[in-house]
């Protein structure tokens with residue numbers, strides 16, 4: 392099975408003017424790490440299915456901020472019982488629906504930031520039978536009448552070639568790994584599901600997703616980038632007619 396990451400083609404004067412802010416119902420704070428000294432948080436490991444509305448003291452998760460490492464650890468401990476197995480939960484991890492402001496006209500498939508996949512509600516039925524994506528309605532603040540969008544929760548799976556050679560910080564887990572550019576970005580371990588998050592900022596989809604959403608991806612000006620590796624390049628794409636970069 393081939394795997395791809397999806398990206399927005401650069402189109403001058405695109406008919407899709409939709410944009411949104413990255414607000415979320417709840418979020419773990421960012422940190423200042425006492426070991427590696429990095430100040431960081433956020434960037435992909437978000438779980439819109441996780442509902443903190445019944446969690447005592449949920450207000451502690453409502454304001455994005457930066458806290459000392461020890462405080463982060465105690466906040467994370469409080470949410471872990473609510474988080475799905477295998478979830479990566481780090482500084483800046485978000486929970487619950489997207490809540491930012493949205494405006495403009497959205498394509499059927501939306502990749503506003505590369506690690507987040509959103510689709511129009513009508514497309515959810517077309518994803519039936521595909522694995523690894525859980526649809527969660529957004530709660531954007533928008534003008535009345537704007538079509539809502541559904542975010543796909545994509546959980547960790549697979550890994551990026553080269554990432555494992557960078558030793559993570561013993562305290563916060565951050566590594567100095569920098570993603571290679573498209574064309575040189577390849578999977579090390581291939582996921583077992585159709586949608587997977589292979590690192591914080593890379594969600595990958597299988598060739599089955601390309602086949603299923605062929606028309607909508609084209610209509611949305613989205614390009615697929617093959618990240619599988621060396622052999623059988625482009626076989627999945629040949630079955631669909633989505634533009635594919637090597």
Ligand SMILES: [Zn+2]
Nearest residue numbers: 424427560563
């Ligand atoms: Zn650190």
